[in-house]
Amino acid sequence: MSAAPGVVGRRSGGDRVRGTAFYVLLLVAVTIGFVLLFVLLADVIRKGIGYVDLTLLNEPNSSDPSKAGAGPAIRGTIYMMVLLLLLVVPLGVGTALYLEEYADRDRWYNRLLEINIQNLAAVPSIVYGILGLAFLVRGLGLGRVLLAGALILTLLVLPTVIVASREAIRAVPDSIRQGAYALGATQWQVVRRQVLPAAIPGIATGSILALARAIGETAPLLLVGALTFVAINPTLLGSFTALPVQIYQWIARPQDEFRLLAAAGIMVLLAILLTMNAFAIWLRNRYQRRW
Amino acid sequence: MSTSDLTAGAQPEPIRLRATGTRWSEVVVKASLALCALVSVATTIAIIIALLEPSIEFFREISIVDFFSGDRWAPLFEPASFGVQPLLVGTLAVTFWACVICLPCGLGAAIYMSEYAHPRVRGILKPALEVLAGIPTVVFGFFALTFFTPLLQDLGLGVNVFNALSAGLVVGVMLIPVVASVSEDAMAAVPQELRDGAYGLGATRLQVSTRVVVPAAISGIIASFVLAISRAVGETMIVLIAAGGLAQITFDPRDQVQTMTAFIGATGLGDVPTGSVEYKTIFAVGLALFVITFVMNILSIRLVRKYREIYE
Numbered sequence: 277m278s279a280a281p282g283v284v285g286r287r288s289g290g291d292r293v294r295g296t297a298f299y300v301l302l303l304v305a306v307t308i309g310f311v312l313l314f315v316l317l318a319d320v321i322r323k324g325i326g327y328v329d330l331t332l333l334n335e336p337n338s339s340d341p342s343k344a345g346a347g348p349a350i351r352g353t354i355y356m357m358v359l360l361l362l363l364v365v366p367l368g369v370g371t372a373l374y375l376e377e378y379a380d381r382d383r384w385y386n387r388l389l390e391i392n393i394q395n396l397a398a399v400p401s402i403v404y405g406i407l408g409l410a411f412l413v414r415g416l417g418l419g420r421v422l423l424a425g426a427l428i429l430t431l432l433v434l435p436t437v438i439v440a441s442r443e444a445i446r447a448v449p450d451s452i453r454q455g456a457y458a459l460g461a462t463q464w465q466v467v468r469r470q471v472l473p474a475a476i477p478g479i480a481t482g483s484i485l486a487l488a489r490a491i492g493e494t495a496p497l498l499l500v501g502a503l504t505f506v507a508i509n510p511t512l513l514g515s516f517t518a519l520p521v522q523i524y525q526w527i528a529r530p531q532d533e534f535r536l537l538a539a540a541g542i543m544v545l546l547a548i549l550l551t552m553n554a555f556a557i558w559l560r561n562r563y564q565r566r567w
Numbered sequence: 568m569s570t571s572d573l574t575a576g577a578q579p580e581p582i583r584l585r586a587t588g589t590r591w592s593e594v595v596v597k598a599s600l601a602l603c604a605l606v607s608v609a610t611t612i613a614i615i616i617a618l619l620e621p622s623i624e625f626f627r628e629i630s631i632v633d634f635f636s637g638d639r640w641a642p643l644f645e646p647a648s649f650g651v652q653p654l655l656v657g658t659l660a661v662t663f664w665a666c667v668i669c670l671p672c673g674l675g676a677a678i679y680m681s682e683y684a685h686p687r688v689r690g691i692l693k694p695a696l697e698v699l700a701g702i703p704t705v706v707f708g709f710f711a712l713t714f715f716t717p718l719l720q721d722l723g724l725g726v727n728v729f730n731a732l733s734a735g736l737v738v739g740v741m742l743i744p745v746v747a748s749v750s751e752d753a754m755a756a757v758p759q760e761l762r763d764g765a766y767g768l769g770a771t772r773l774q775v776s777t778r779v780v781v782p783a784a785i786s787g788i789i790a791s792f793v794l795a796i797s798r799a800v801g802e803t804m805i806v807l808i809a810a811g812g813l814a815q816i817t818f819d820p821r822d823q824v825q826t827m828t829a830f831i832g833a834t835g836l837g838d839v840p841t842g843s844v845e846y847k848t849i850f851a852v853g854l855a856l857f858v859i860t861f862v863m864n865i866l867s868i869r870l871v872r873k874y875r876e877i878y879e
Binding site: 291294295298299301302303304305306308309310312313315316319320323365366368369370371373374375378379389391392393394395396398399400402403404405406407409410411414415416431434435436462463464467472485488489492493494495498503520523524527528533538539542545546549553557 | 590592593596597599600601602603604606607608610611613614616620621666668671672673674675676678679680683692694695696697698700701702703704705706707708709710712713714740743744771772773776795797798800801802803804807808828829832835836841849850853855856857860861864865867868
C-alpha cells in the first residue's frame, strides 16, 4: 500500500529535469557540427567571393595573386574524374557481383576477401600515396604523371564503390532471380538481364558519391607529385596538378592574397562536389525502387 | 517422360536438374569477376610490400631500438636523429583533441537520431551529416588555419599560429559523422522489444536511452570510437596545414607539433632522392602508421560483427 493508484505514471520532478537536460545536451551535440559547417561555408565565401572569376577558372598559377588561376588544376581534376570513372566502376561492380552472386560465403578465402575490403576502406589515404610513390612513380617508372594519380585514387575509393554496389545488389529481391532461373536463364543471364539493371540506380548513386570523395583527396596526390607548376593542359602521361592540391599550395603560402585565392578555389571545389552530391541524391530518389 | 510410361507402370527416370555440360562462357564470367575481386587483395599485398621493403633497409641503417626510444626526430638535419617519439606524441595530441569533440558529439547525435528525433527530422539529419562527411580535408585544414586558430587567439588562449589544439578540434568536427553513423547503425539494430519492455516498466526516455539502448549497442558504439580514432591518427591534410612542421615532444596544445602523417606528407612533397635515408624514413613512419591503424580497423570490424551476430 505504498502508492495510491493515481500516482502511477507520474514522474518525479528530478526525472523531468534530468530528462530535459539530457535532451538539451543531445541537441547541442547534433547542432555543433552543423553550426561549424555553416560558419565554415560563410567564412570561405566571405574570403573567396572576390577572387572567383574567369582568371581563376582558366589561367595557370602565378606568383602574382591577381593573375594566378587554377585552370590546369581544374582540368586535371576533370580528367582524373573521367579516368577514375572508367577504372573504378567496372572493378567495383565486378567485385561486388562476385561477392554477392558467385562467392561461397563459407569459404575462408571469401571471408578473408570481405575483411580485406573492409580494412582497405579504413587505411589512411596517405598510405595509398606511399603505395603510389613506391610502385607507380618510382617502381614502374611512370614518373609523376596524371595516370599515376588516377590509379591511386581508383584504389583508394574502390572499397567504397564495392560496398555501395553490394548493397544495391543485395536489395534486389531473390524472387526475381528465382523467376529468371525458372525460365531457364543461366547465372550470367540472370545477373546481366535482371540483377544488374535493377541495381543500377544504387550503384550509380554510390559511385558518384565515391567519385566526389576521390576528387577532394589531397594527401595521396601530394606523394605522387601533383604539387608542381603546370601551365598547359594536362595529358595522361604528363605532369599534372589537381584542384585540391592547388588549394593546398595557395594555403601554404604566407601572403594573405593567396589565402583568399585558396578560399576562391575551395568555392569552385565545393561547387563541383555539391553538384555531384545533388545529382546522386536526385538519382536515388528518382530511380531507386523499394521492393 | 510421357503419361504412357506412368500408366505402363515403368520406373520413372529420375529428373536431372544439373546442367549436362560445363558452360564455358559462365566459367569465364565467374573467373573475370573473381579477377576484379583480386585487385583489392593485390592492393593490400602491394601496400605491405611497398612499406616493408624500404623499411627493412631503413632499420638496417638505424637500429629499431633507437627509432622507438629516441626523443629527437630530425632526419633532414646534420647530425640526423631518428627518434620517432616526437611524431608519436604529436599524433597522440591531435588525436586526443579530436576525440574530445567527435566522441561525445557523435554519440549524442546518434542517440538523438535513434531515440528522440521524429522520422522526418532524421530524414533530414542523415543526408546533412553526409554533406559534412563529404567536405574535403583540405577545406577543413583551411578552416583550422585561417578561422579557428585566429578565433582561439582572439579568445586569449595564446595559441601559436600552428598548434595541436586547433588542428585536433577541427579533425574532431570532421569525424562527428563517422561516430554518429556507425553508432546509429548499432542502435537501430537493437530490437524494439527491449525499449518497449523498459517503457512498460515506467522508464523515462533518458533511462531507456542510457540504460537500455546504449548498453545493448555498446560493441557498435566502441567500434565507431575505434574507427574515429584510427581516422584521426591517419588524417593528413588538416594537421599538415594547421598543426605545424616542428617535431617536438610537448603536451602543450597551444604549441606546434608534427604528426606521423604530416611528416610523410611534408617529406613526400619534396623530390627526395630514391634510396637515401630520408626517402626510407617515409616508409618506416608509414609502416608504423599502417600497423597502428590496421590493428584498430580489425578491432572495429570485429566489434561491428559482434552486434550484427547478436541482433540480426
